[in-house]
Amino acid sequence: MDGFRIPLGEWAEVAVAAIRDNLSWLLRGISEAVGWLVGSLADLLLNAPIVLVIIVAALLGWALRSWKFALGTAISFAVILGVGQWVTAMQTLALVLIATVIAVVVAVPLGILAARSDRFSAILKPVLDLMQAMPGFVYLIPAIVFFSIGFVPGLVATVIFALPPGVRLTELGIRGVDAETVEAGHAFGATPGQILRGVQLPLAMPTIMTGVNQVIMLALSMAVIAGIAGAPGLGKEIVQAMSTVNIGTGVEAGLSVVILAIYLDRLTSALGDLRGQRSSLLGLVGRRRAAATRRALVPAA
Template sequence: MEGFRIPIGEWADAGVDWIRDNLGWLLSGIATAIGWLVDSLADALLAAPIVLVVIVLAGLAWLLRSWQFAVGTVVSFVLILAVGQWVNAMQTLALVLIAALIAVVIAVPLGIAAARSDRLSAGIRPVLDLMQSMPAFVYLIPAIVFFSIGVVPGVVATVIFALPPGVRLTELGIRGVDSETVEAGHAFGATPGQILRGVQLPLAMPSIMTGVNQLIMLALSMAVIAGIAGADGLGKEIVQAMSTVDIAKGVEAGLSVVILAVYLDRLTAALGDLRGQHWSVLGMISRRRGPSTRAATPTETVEREQASPQQAPVPTGA
């Protein structure tokens, strides 16, 4: 078997060359769109007064979680400003938010489709396994080849790395909906689209939001990798600190990444809890609501049927 070798690497290299030569127009369009989105959001965050940005971030923390979280947000972002990492932090925040948004737009519909098709689920499972187990640095090689150096390859690599948990948890949430609830929706004449929007998505929302939370955390963990690709932000600061053994800069940039990670993690977790409470409140209202002139949604119909005890038939001829 000496000398036997499967040229997988050469095949991949040939595939990359073919894509670059034949789909250059598509790659150029993707690069332009992603670059514009990230730069526009970063410019907006940096153009706004720092006090206003901090107030908005703290206000979201207060509305979605608690006043203690809002106070911690103010202190944390003032600390980022005090160590001179505000510009880098806003650039990283813009990159993470755009990458997470793109990943969610891809992951949620793909997870729904996989939940409704066993064949598609079996087909994408090994692909998701490969995406999760592949070292993150490997994604940079084709990304840099396709999109050169800058923020775009960092965003593309981040999206690919963060996709799997969003797809898996969306599929898990849809499949985890009680089959009797879905059958009850069919029995009342709801279409598959109505059942998806009115029954499956609301009941699967906690799992979907958990996937979004994990997706955002993975996207933020790629900040350093994006810095290697040349993207501006905290990742680039950390890479420079590593290359020059600058401990002070590394600690300040790393601490800023931790602050962003904690803020986004708590915020998305609170958003998931809020969505769960929203659907619980709707369920309570639908159970307590009396007869209505409008047609009930599948969720309300199922909850009413489950909440009302079945009455025994009245004997006749007594």
């Protein structure tokens, strides 16, 4: 048994080299497109007045959750500014947002297909298990070979690692829709597409938004790994702090990651349960409109 060995590593090297040599035009296009998206969003966040960014973030928190959350957002973002991590935090935020959008755009259709086909679901599950169980550092090796260093390999590794919960929870949400509700749609002559858009997706939205929330959290957890790939942002700050044993910078960058994580977590959680956010600005406006409608109907009755 001493001579027994499966040359899996050599096969992987050959496959990566073949992709790099034969699909260089595609890899170059992906690199330019992704780099432009992340760079443009980062430039937008950094070129905008800092006070305006904080106000917009706080208003989003008030609109979706509560004025208390808005106040906490303003204070937390001011802390990021105060510890000198504003630029790196905005770079990380841009990377996470673009990675989340790409992951969701891929995950939701895959989840819908998996919910509609047991065979496709059975094929997809081990692939998702592999993607989520594989250490994130492993993804960086081919990503750096394909895209060099910078934003792009970090984003690719982030998308791969964060994708599985989006797919799983989309499938779970679609499959969890009451079968009688779907049958009622069929009875009224609705097409499968109409049932999906009008019945299944709206009812599954809380579960899907939970998946989006998990995608964002996993994307943020990959910030340090993206920093190892040379992506500018908080991850790069943490990596440099580790290499120089700089406790102060490590704590400041780590705290900034936590602040962004809490903000995005609470915001996306509120999106999945807008009706339950009674302290939100949208909830207040909705209740006032409902009250005005009831008052208008009383004289007519």
